[in-house]
Amino acid sequence: MKITVIGTGYVGLVSGICFAELGNEVICVDKIGAKIEQLQRGEVPIYEPGLQSLLTVNMEAGNLSFTTDMTASVKQSDIIIIAVGTPSMPNGQANLSYIETAAQEIGQAMNGYKIIVTKSTVPVGTNEKIREIIAQHTHETFDIASVPEFLREGTAVSDTMNPDRIIIGTDSKRAEEQLIKLHKPLTENMIITDIRSAEMIKYASNAFLATKISFINEIANICERVGADVTKVAYGMGYDKRIGSSFLKAGIGYGGSCFPKDTQALIQIAGQMDYDFKLLKSVVEVNRGQRFNIIHKLVSLMGDLTGRTVGIWGLAFKPETDDVRDSPAHEIITELLARGAKVKAYDPVASDNFRRNYDMGGIIYCSNAREAVWQADALCILTEWNEFQEVSLSDIESWLKSPYLIDGRNMYDEKQLAQTKLVYYSIGRPGMN
């Protein structure tokens, strides 16, 4: 099939490349000229395992191209996928201006029947707005569909190529048939539903996963007070099929470009309908508080942080990505600096992005894990990169000036700790130091 993907962010780029890999002819469009030039040179602008090689292969095979010319691209395509950003506005509502502009430009470029698919996360009712906007600019026939994306950063390619399910929300039989054909090589698990329900499935899924994380983080906080171990509790809970074992890792809370934005947006969507989504508001509040547990623990161990050097391992919001959007590291480091601490930070891939995204003086960016720990008063682990797991605790102990290790991601076990004199604090596992 001939496909245009509008927007070369995470969702657009990964979807475009994967659809090309399935043998479709894909044109990816973006307004940012520099990004398109980089892609035309065959370079992936984000760190995402496996994506670069797929891009190279499919560009060479002639299945995949990049352009800023949306009109020409839309005219050549049967399916148009909208994958532009829907960033948060200050009140938490999703900003739909990129979506609306894309719809208008699609409408102006229409030259025959096309299916317009929205993959961006959009509030309920947005696809119908898209239909209205397109219809204002063309007399050609077209159908719309909501096909939300469920890929995770860091495992985006395998999530896209092996999805748990594909949701197709449409009111057109013709679009339904075409979209089933397009997604058939990926999975048999296709759920055909109405447009509004498809839009809601995406928000509800992300909100539910965020709820699981905040829930287990609160259980962790109680475990610390009653002397239970949250990793054992989560393991025991996860064996119940109704609960499931995933997304029950306690830590310093969720970050990234999706959960924080989508939980806020769903609270707003409910609020606009005069519904107070109390549970989700608490999820958000718990998540924010969880980030500061690290600081409270440091202060309880070391007292005043003024002039103390704190090493930080991990700036990305999770491993295997260079994405630092809403990374817990940002708020934690901001608080450390406000309390007069000196911060030495290391991340295997995200340091440049962190420096660029957050204009924070006072951070010393280190080029390896050892440098960030060397002669520091404490080490805080904020992202669970495998590379950190490979460093022995006795090395960490010998590099630190004071023996404080604050592990925000529960990376070490009792056996490893038994061989050191580190004062160790993790999340929801009392008695491990």
Ligand code: UGA
């Ligand atoms: C999330 C969803 O998992 C995807 O299904 C969805 O498509 C995506 O948002 C999106 O809406 O685009 P992502 O944000 O890439 O994906 O990453 P996750 O793996 O879900 O992690 C999110 C955050 O939760 C991370 O900060 C991670 O450290 C944290 N987390 C995750 C926990 O603290 N505990 C867990 O058990 C799992």
